[in-house]
Amino acid sequence: MNRIVIIGGGPAGYEAALVAAQLDADVTVVEADGAGGACVLHDCVPSKTFIASSDVVTGYRGTEEFGIHSDGLEAITVDASAVHERVRRLAAAQSTDIHTKLIKAGVTVVHGRARLGEDSLGHHHKVKIQPSGDHPEYSVDAGTVLIATGATPRILADAEPDGERILTWRQVYDLPDLPEHLIVVGSGVTGAEFASAYLAMGVQVTLVSSRDRVMPHEDADAATAIERVFRARGMQIMNNSRASAVRRIGDTVEVTLADGRSVTGSHCLMAVGSIPNTADLGLVEYGVAVAPGGYVTTDRVSRTNVPGIYAAGDCTGVLPLASVAAMQGRIAMWHALGEAVAPLRLKTVAANVFTDPELATVGVSQEAVISGKVPAREVMLPLSGNARAKMAGIEDGFIKLFCRPASGQVVGGVVVSPKASELIMPIALAVENQLTVDQVAHTITIYPSLSGSIAEAARQLMQHQTD
Secondary structure, three states: OOEEEEEOOOHHHHHHHHHHHHOOOEEEEEEOOOOOHHHHHOOHHHHHHHHHHHHHHHOOOOHHHHOOOOOOHHHOOOOHHHHHHHHHHHHHHHHHHHHHHHHHOOOEEEEEEEEEEEEOOOOOEEEEEEEOOOOOOEEEEEOEEEEOOOEEEOOOOOOOOOOOOEEOOOOHHHOOOOOOEEEEEOOOHHHHHHHHHHHHOOOEEEEEOOOOOOOOOOOHHHHHHHHHHHHHOOOEEEOOOOEEEEEEEOOEEEEEEOOOOEEEEOEEEEOOOEEEOOOOOOHHHHOOOEOOOOOEOOOOOOEOOOOOEEEOOHHHOOOOOHHHHHHHHHHHHHHHOOOOOOOOOHHHOOEEEOOOOEEEEEEOOHHHHHOOOOOOEEEEEEHHHOHHHHHHOOOOOEEEEEEOOOOOEEEEEEEEEOOHHHHHHHHHHHHHOOOEHHHHHOOOOOOOOOOHHHHHHHHHHHHHHOO
């Protein structure tokens, strides 16, 4: 029987373990925090649970237009301790569910840490496992090892978090109250999501962005639309402003910018990216190739340069999404255990930013189309013309579709809308299955529905095709 050791129990690790167990392998998962890893206990699950609370508050915006008198957002109060307790409770429950599923599948779960040991003769790799507590370290000979250790919030030397006023996104749930004035440093996905959520909860928010717009790596039309909503709702956005230092002054924080300006608030959330958890794993000593940033180098079936050693998830730097990490882990096990497997295809991966409104994308980007890298025709439909959007009072957002110039094959799309994470699914299906705009256009949609705009966009591209 093939013995497999998986270092890390996040989405990459536990999904890989379930696949390997299903294929009758002897599987051990070593995880320091708990089943689900940082994704479930500290990052993705907690942040989206927190955002769900902000969505409830958002529901009270503009109710008078619907004939509902609720005294508006000013009458809403948020119990931060209750919100944070719910975040922790649901994260712990999800971790427990994953742990139960692993045990039921026959996986051995070790609470602790592991690293590669000395190189062994033959087709085995020695893994040294250090369980938590006073248990002694022991070694396991594994035919296959999967590195799935994730990543950790990046810490800047001149902005050291103290867990009270200067925070990483993992520390916000320990605050007894909501901040009075939150300065968010970093306008990528994480920074934008937290800025949006706190703004919805009535917190004064200043977003410090080093680029000319928020979410600079997302679709430009989408990012601009969301930035416009942020500003309209009272968020202060400081574009082209790079933070050089953050320091605490009593009950306030001061963020100093590279151009000498400064901004003062009650708290500062640092959202300046992550670094891979690849130190102290014995990778370099074992001969595993590691990129300058610390990311483990892999191919499209999750192999490293050392036979039998695989890597998956955020520690590889491929695409920091839980869905991608899980697929990398599954692919690694299918490949290691001799199953038929297709290499990872990032072109069909749907991604979502959980701001309000949400931003979802799949397939080719606007930048690739404009640069000529990908020939495509496009159409963008504002949701303001959609009947269901009018009924729901949705004034911001759009549907964008890209298709091949001649064949009309759908190659990408962008959605800015409430619940864009759900609306992107039919576009993702079209991209994955190489459907044409004709096929999408001939699909009967519910009326009225937001998804009707997807079919309408396809119909417009059909019309363009005959011009």
